[in-house]
Amino acid sequence: MCGIIGFTGILDAKEVLTEGLKELEYRGYDSAGISFFGENKILTIKSEGKVACLCEKVKAADTEEATCGIGHTRWATHGGVSDTNSHPHTFGQVTLIHNGIIENYKELEEELAKKGKYPVSQTDSEIAAMVIDDYYVGNPVKALKSAIKKLQGAYAFCIMFADQPEVIYAIRNGSPLVATSTVEGSIIASDMVALIKYSKDYFVLPEHHIARLTKDEIIVTNMEHQVVTPPMLHVNWDVAAARKGGYEYFMLKEIHEQPEALRNTIAPRIVNGLPDFSEEGISDELLRNTKRIVITACGTAMHAGLVGRILIEKLTRIPVSVEIASEFRYANPILDENTLVITISQSGETADTLAALRLAKENGSMTLSIVNVKGSSIARESDFVLYTHAGPEIAVASTKAYTVQLSALYLFAFRFAFVKEKISQQKAQEYITLLEDTIDTVAYVLSYDTQIEAISQRLKSADDLFFIGRGLDYALSCEGSIKLKEITYIHSEAYAAGELKHGTISLITDNVPVIALATQADVYAKTISNVREVRSRGAKVILITNADVQVDASLCDHHIMLPPMEAEFTPFAAAVVLQYIAYYTAVARELNVDQPRNLAKSVTVE
Incomplete structure (x- = not known):
């Protein structure tokens, strides 16, 4: 999840890029780098470590002023943390920064090797630069259109071509890019946080569209060479909030x-x-x-x-x-x-x-x-x-x-x-397909926010709360419970549902909230019988199930139904639900969600 930025205009590009990378550093801080047009060629400065290390190198380089360039702060995925693996990557006429993953980079690397072309880094991103350069004969748009037919995976690219001074090209698939054009120039980045200093108006680059940035304008075209005008959006955040990407809290x-x-x-x-x-x-x-x-x-x-x-x-x-x-x-x-x-x-x-x-x-x-x-x-x-x-x-x-x-x-x-x-191999491949499918399922469950925010209003005054489940649901209950107690300060405990009768059920009284997970078909009936036990003792039940079960409305106060999926993969979707419950309950209690009392992000002492 790297941070990328490009600028061309009338300002000092090196300053715009390095300042933007400081704002984007939350996205990755293994290494950072910039490339810019100067001295009649593209110059690159990059460094392992945080953006501050890059800034020192830029200052020491004492190069002439530049007004067009691209910058990157890296969270390493392919290849170790090093100057060589840092972005930007240059091959031939192409200098590129990338956020995402090129899934077929190994196959492409082998194809390029047959042509006598070899990367110097260990990154998938350099392979992308090599593929684009392989197609480049003076027409950037044509080269990009040909290259993306071969590139599989998620990507957001900002690219400079050595013979196209003061111009930046961008294209994306999956990974985000937002852009704006002002009297000071055109700027594009992976997050609005890097743009807000220059404008609160911006647009999202549509997927599979090519943006051409000059100091005067940004022209966006689709794959049929038609000019497209993406809708402009407006934000009213301050800079501090923008670092959260417009969200109220980092969580x-x-x-x-x-x-x-x-x-x-x-x-x-x-x-x-x-x-x-x-x-x-x-x-x-x-x-x-x-x-x-x-x-x-x-x-x-x-x-x-x-x-x-x-x-x-x-x-x-x-x-x-x-x-x-x-x-x-x-x-x-x-x-x-x-x-x-x-x-x-x-x-x-x-x-x-x-x-x-x-x-x-x-x-x-x-x-x-x-x-x-x-x-x-x-x-x-x-x-x-x-x-x-x-x-x-x-x-x-x-x-x-x-x-x-x-x-x-x-x-x-x-x-x-x-x-x-x-x-078997076939079964392993089936499991992998289901695992990949969970990505879209998790994205879908993010739309449950309004439903869960309303439910959390009912929890904000609770003093005690219990999670119950069996098997995978019990394991997930443990995580749901710690998440809730961490940021809401409500006393919360997770129990294997079958253990309720061995003491815990004595704590169930009128209006005590119980969050029951019942997503595993092989123990569903058993879990539901435990839900009836707490329900009969006055508990307020929030029931989380899969989509393929019929639930008696009298069994719970709130029913959250997960999308259809195999039982083994429900922890991914259910985790989002439990995170939302904790988050919105903390917000309802007017607490600092990101910085709960007495806790630190990394525990480096026993």
Whole structure:
């Protein structure tokens, strides 16, 4: 989820670009770079690290003033964090910045190699630049139209051609681009946050349309060469709010970023319809030799592990345990060379999880970490790393990091089961298709916001609240409960629904809210009987089910029905519902959603 910006006009382009990248840095801060027309050619300055490192390099370069250029701040997906892998990328006549993932870059790289053309970086983005250059014979639009027929995946490109001074071309598919033209010039970026300093009026570049930016105007054409005038939009945010992309809170923004984050995490690891970890060096031999798995993590990451355990055991029949990282190192755990220890952490710096990782290595176990931050301590010390590509997560309450952790665990489970010959290749491919389908399902569930906001008004005065569910629903209940208590300060607990009669039901009194998840067909009837038990004792029930069940209206006060999907994949959609419940309840209680009391984003002490 990188940040990109392009400017051509009468201002100092280097200043416009670097200032814009500072605003866009939340989208990625592994490296940054700019390219600009100067000294009768395109010059590029880029640097590993934050935008501040780039700014120092730009200042030291002391190049002549430029009025046209493009800039990029990177969240690495393909290739490690380095100056070489930083954007912009130049090949031949083409200089390009990219947000997204080119899914077929390996195949394209092989085709280009046959022509004697080789990249210098490890990125999919440079391959895109090479493909465009391969078609370029002086007509940028023609080259772009030919190139995008070969490029598969999501992308937003801003491109400069060496023989087209002071002009920027842009095109997108999936990844966002917004643009505006003012008396000072034309500017385009991945987020309005970089534009608002210059104008509050903007347009969204339509997908599969080409924008040509000059200092005087932006001309947009479709694939039939027809000029299109996208509708202009207006914002009334201040700069601080714009950094949230117009959302009131980062948490809401990050809830809405989940489809893109899921796509960025899943897509690079699909080869021929199968999960593939060759880029991560995770061999099938390692999986074949694994006799037992221990998942260790804290908080939300541990709850992702609970879902992963159920799925991995179901598909592989290999024993999996989930351990709280803060307890793991003090429990004298049983570990050996046939045990794979999976650690999960958004930041990659969680102290307890790092300690658990080190203990596992001391005891001879192989370690695999699922983390979101390149170069973090856990990533550096693990034998293998599955990076999630959620982009920076700023709100303390984790949302998109949780769902991408789930997606990484699902990919791992499918590959593990396939290698262990517990599922066929066809079945593995079917699972992958269903996993990819969850991206659109999650996007659809984002439209539930109005319904859930209304429900949350009924929860804002609660002192206690309970989540119940069975199987995957219980694992998800744990996450829903922590999310609610984190930001609303309502006392909340999650229980396996069958355990209610073993003490917990004594806490159910008139008007106590109970959120019941009943999405698993094999235990649906059992869960519904537990719902009737709390209902008969006066509970206010919010029932979450799949679309394929009939629900007695007297059974609940509110019924949230998920879109049709296979039961194994409901955690993705249901997670969004539970995130919304927590978010809108916190808003109704007039609390600071992004910065709840006593909590920090990354826990780096025990």
